[in-house]
Amino acid sequence: MPATPLEVENLSAGYGPTRVLEGISFSVPSGARLAVLGRNGMGKTTLLATLAGQTKRYDGTIRIGGADVTAMPSASRARKGLGYVPQARCIFPTLTVEENLFVGLKGRPKSALEEAYGMFPRLKERRRNLGNQLSGGEQQMLSTARTILGRPSVLLLDEPLEGLAPVICEELMAAFAELAKTGDMTILLVEQRIQSALDFADHVIVLERGRLAWAGTPKALSDDHAAVERLLGVGGLH
Amino acid sequence: MQTVFSIAVDALAYGMVLFVISIGLSVTMGLMRVVNLAHGAFAMIGGYIASYAARDLGLGYGVAVIAAVVGTVIIAIPVERFLYRRIYGAPELTQVLMTIGITFCIIGIANYVFGPTLKTIPLPSGLQGSADLGFRTIPVHRLFAILCGLAVAGGLWYAIERTSFGVKLRASVDNASMAAALGVRTEIIYALSFAVAVGLAAFGGVVGAELLPVEPYYALRYMVTFLVVVSVGGAGSIPGALIACLLLGGIDTTGRYLMPEFGEFFFYLAVIAIICIFPRGLAGRTK
Amino acid sequence: MNAVFEVANLKKSFGGLAVTNDVSLSMAPGDRVALIGPNGAGKTTFVNLVTGNLQPDSGDVRLAGETVTKVGANGRVKRGLVRSFQVTRLFLEMTSAEHVALAILQRQGRTGRMFGNFLAMPDVMDEVSELLSTLGIAHLMHRKVNEIAYGQQRLLEIAVAMALRPKVLLLDEPAAGVPQSDTGRIEQALADLPADLAVLMIEHDMDLVFRFAKRVVVLAAGTIIFDGSPADVTKDARVREAYLGSYANASHAA
Amino acid sequence: MAAVMNTEAGVSASARPHRSLGRDAAGAVAILIVAVIGYFLFPDNLALLTRIVAVALLVLSLDLVTGYCGVATLGHAALFGSGAYAAGILSAHYGINDPLLMTLAGIAGGAVAGLISGVIILRGHGLPQLVLSIALIHLFHEFANKASSWTGGSDGLSGISADPILGYFEFDLYGHTAYVFAIVLLLIVFVLLRLIVRSPFGMLCRGIKEDPLRIKAMGASPKAALMKMYVISGAVAGVGGALNAITTQVVGLDSLSFTLSAESLVMLVLGGTGSLFGGLSGTVIFMLFEDYVSAANPFHWLTMVGALLIAVVLFAPKGLYGSAAAFFNRRKEAGQ
């Protein structure tokens, strides 16, 4: 039985003096697909960024694969197997597509780039283009492909579908599911399209003003109309 | 005709010397995005070390050059660790403030330790004297500087564009936290690049000392020249810097021959013209 | 049909890659058009060409009959052509109120004024609060943009565009990054727009597209491959294959 | 919920203008108080204080384009020097010695230089822009050097004299008149600038600083606004230059030098860009510090200045005033 890929205990974090997250605890079993939901500005991005070591942490511990990484800088966490696809995409604008991917390789041979091109043929066509010349969707593909190339054991995805065409979204969600199943990869997904997220995930947590407000299975959440209405504000929409 | 050739040779030599001295700045400014006004100060430190090694200790020129590069890098390590690391990614003007402060300190210390006089670096006999080009003679050390310039340009270009170190460096500069999130140890990458830039500064300071002699005020006296050639070339671009140095060297030299009293006008008008045509420098990386 | 907005034979290529390939399109007042298409099809480029952020290789852009191809980006805005950005472009150090106020003052031609503070101009402030509360971000009025979440920035981006009171509004993925709970606000804001305003919206969220659009234009590889009603677009085989995928089969209550 | 928040926002919105008006007045009073303290603290050193005011005007003018518009320039002394020469030439060559007329000449000279600088400098972005400004200041400097029959070349323009102000207040060795004159000019300029930076135009400029493309997409022309600001900036620098010419009665090439440009930028960043008090406090602190250490050790004071700059970046990265203001704001927020 391998160690738990990701454990978070009593995490508080924020920006400068503003605290955004407050006492968050959860753990994710191996190969799990966890959806992180919440309304606008509730701290989803902050949570993932804190896990990746990019915001200020005030309190709490983070363990990856059993090892305490709380004090580690971002780069060391990445080397421990954490992969992060930020909401802002963070393409390296002056690098070509190929060079962007190259940074994500983490020392794997260059031939591995083909994996990324296999996933997104569009990127192969554009591989000599500079990052800042890509279309919005192409940037999103690049950002995701770049992180997956490093074969992370825990993958943090912050709205990876944003700006992608519906066909691509479907293919991508299928690919993520595949990775979680065969690639022994644990995935945390933040997504605005609640249905897509619930279809994909096997666990759900919901954030409300920086606190963990709900945790359970997708099915339980779908059934809990009150919670959906209160926490996600979409009850009346469907 | 002979005069034209002669001027061309002078221009080439002058441009290459400029290139050797300022290329390190192109690395810090274009690749690391630090407006490093203290570049000249590091070149000066190199010059002082070489002068001390060659003149006062009587070591050979080659040893002096190596001592200068290594010594300057060693001096620069704590400076990078405690000062520069604080301004990576900071607003440009903050960097200006910090690096000017560093320059002032280095000038003050150099003045105190070595006194305000000029320091020379004795050349080995092989580099002394002049070489006959047929239609004129040219100082051998200038030929040496041209060769050094070409070697540095080639090596640096390869390192930046073709090695994984280069890719990681450029990625770290574009977005340090994202690079870190992908497992790049940005601090080490930065420290290494800074060391390379400072080493190049020291090397340039020594090789160019015949043209720009070493004295405490060196750090400020040539600051503008370095800044101009690097920016006109497009910071971070090795070929750009090379072309800018040759072009500006050529214009400066020709202007100074034809109308010395308007030498400055020629040079700076050319700078304005080039930037108006190429607003990001000759080979500017788009941001 | 009297078109407020018309492009004719627009072409643009980047180093050999034809991104916009002979595109012609016109919109009448009151049009609600959705521009969809695969990633990299050239939608954003089209907007950039139309607004003057890029210069086309050939072709013309006309606003209310006047050719504006040679007019700068700001000149086109003055003539009523306003856009939002796909990736938010806001002033990080300025507050939400300042953004909207600036747009209002610019619309009124008052940004040249060197005296007086907008906070003391009740007409401006009222409009600012009204707009921001329509989009549900009034509580962020005096927060700097770099302190608010991305989804909220997206809403502000739309508020700025609306404050300019355009005649033709181009929205580049307005709902991207906005949580489902808040897309309703955007829809509401769009619905509240003056009826004679022509709106072109780029969007990948098909639910939103089908609720909003009365006409759908599909761009693929720089060429318009479909221009028709929302009902027809799901039936078009090429569009289904290139773009919609299984969405076309799913039931959507439009 | 939105409605509730809206009323909250409405309250704070209506509360703001009063506070800002109050703060404007308080700003002017603060300057006056500091000026009076300076007068009593350094009664024998009014020449230095007057010079600080002249340079402060240059730094304020630089703040307009750098702090508020984001134009990085190392050539701003061109505006100052042009003002100084305009005022100086009026007196030395045309015998017009009225200080107020000389100040007007300075304003005009500075504004024209601002226009020229704007036309050239605004053609570049980022580093190339910085280099354009460097090229420009060298051209101005060379030009003044060459036009020595007008400017006195490197020997400086001497032969300037200034009549008593309003025919009554004479410029004396102790510098009382000069100092009061300087403070009055500074106050007028400060109040005007305060209005401008808070006006819609000022807001537009701050927007341009952050993203000129976005401003275009809002229908405004960044270039036109920047040019306007450059001319205003030139007029302000010109006041400083004229003040310098009137009170020292010589104008040297140094007033058109790269060194002065760079120093003024250092002072601005030291105090904090993007706020008028930042520029003022940076100038006062830098020049007093420099005066103190260079008198204490005329030989090795540069090291001390360097250390000060480094310390400021390390401990007050937003500049002395900027960091202090941020600190108090945070305290206030925490308190609320």
Place this chain on the structure above:
Amino acid sequence: DTIKVGVVGPFSGPFALQGKNFKAGIDAYMAINGNKVGDNTVEVIYRDLPAADPAQSKALAQELVVKEKVQYLAGFYFTPDAMAVTPILKQANTPLVIMNAATSAIVTKSPLVVRTSFTTWQTSTPIAKVAHDAGVSKVISVVSDYGPGVDAENAFKAAFEKEGGQVVEAIRMPLSTNDFSPIMQRIKDSGAQGVFAFLPSGPTTLGFVKAYNENGLKAAGIKFFAPGDLTQESDLPALGDAALGIQTTFHYAVSHDSPENKAFVEAAAKAIGSKAELSFPAVGAYDGMNVIYKMIEATGGKQDAAKAVEAVKGLTWVSPRGPVSIDPESRHITQNIYLREVTKADDGTYYNKEVQTFEKQGDPGLAAAK
């Protein structure tokens, strides 16, 4: 009483060496003559002015007068700095003793100015005769494009044409020139037999002299003439062999052979730390202090600028540079100008060897201006 002397000079920055020499000269004088004149103790207050900056100069002078209550102002390396101070002298009731600034006209700006250094006209005029005597009739003049450079050019031209020679071309080059190869090419192409040059001391001198050698001008027999700023002693170690044989005219050489100079050099070298750093501003400062001491003596320590200046008009003494006097009319120093040649000493160091003396030279610059 304590009598304060305010000295303004470049004690830091690119000209720090010259300022250091000011201080060395003053220290040497006070070491030899004590710090007392009668009952009065002399105290020197230094203020740093790193580069030409008249506004700052005036502010410093004002501060020295008003706050520090100095009775004498002295020093001043650059002309515009000195010029800026002249308007306040009368009201401040302080004499100004210039220890370097070398433009002729300064003394005309106020009757309270006395100069103990030299003028560029004074040092550049005799070299014309030297050139003529060496059989050179066509000379090209190359100077830095600033006040002193222009002075040097005019002085040389006037004197050389009077000798019957011809200045075939007069080039002014920017102060910031680093690479002199194109200038050397110009010199070659001009067909002149000799070159007259003036550059401010410092790194550019080194570049110029090296370029002269390396571009084969020396080998081609083109003679080199200059006033002594070009071969100031502190630059000689850097110039090295390149400078050998260069002839310059100047008012002072550290090697001057006289008991007064021996004592001076010993004291000044001690003050500055190393004899190698000693050069001409030191002697200007030394004699400046001498003049100030005489002034204090004459006024008995009372502040009376007019009387003080009156007292030193016509004053004659033997300076380390040789016999000198203050011209009563111009208040400028009359002195010998020496022709010197850069020579290698037995111990391997380089020095300016005096080979000819032009006695009792006044300032031709003032006459030329009239």
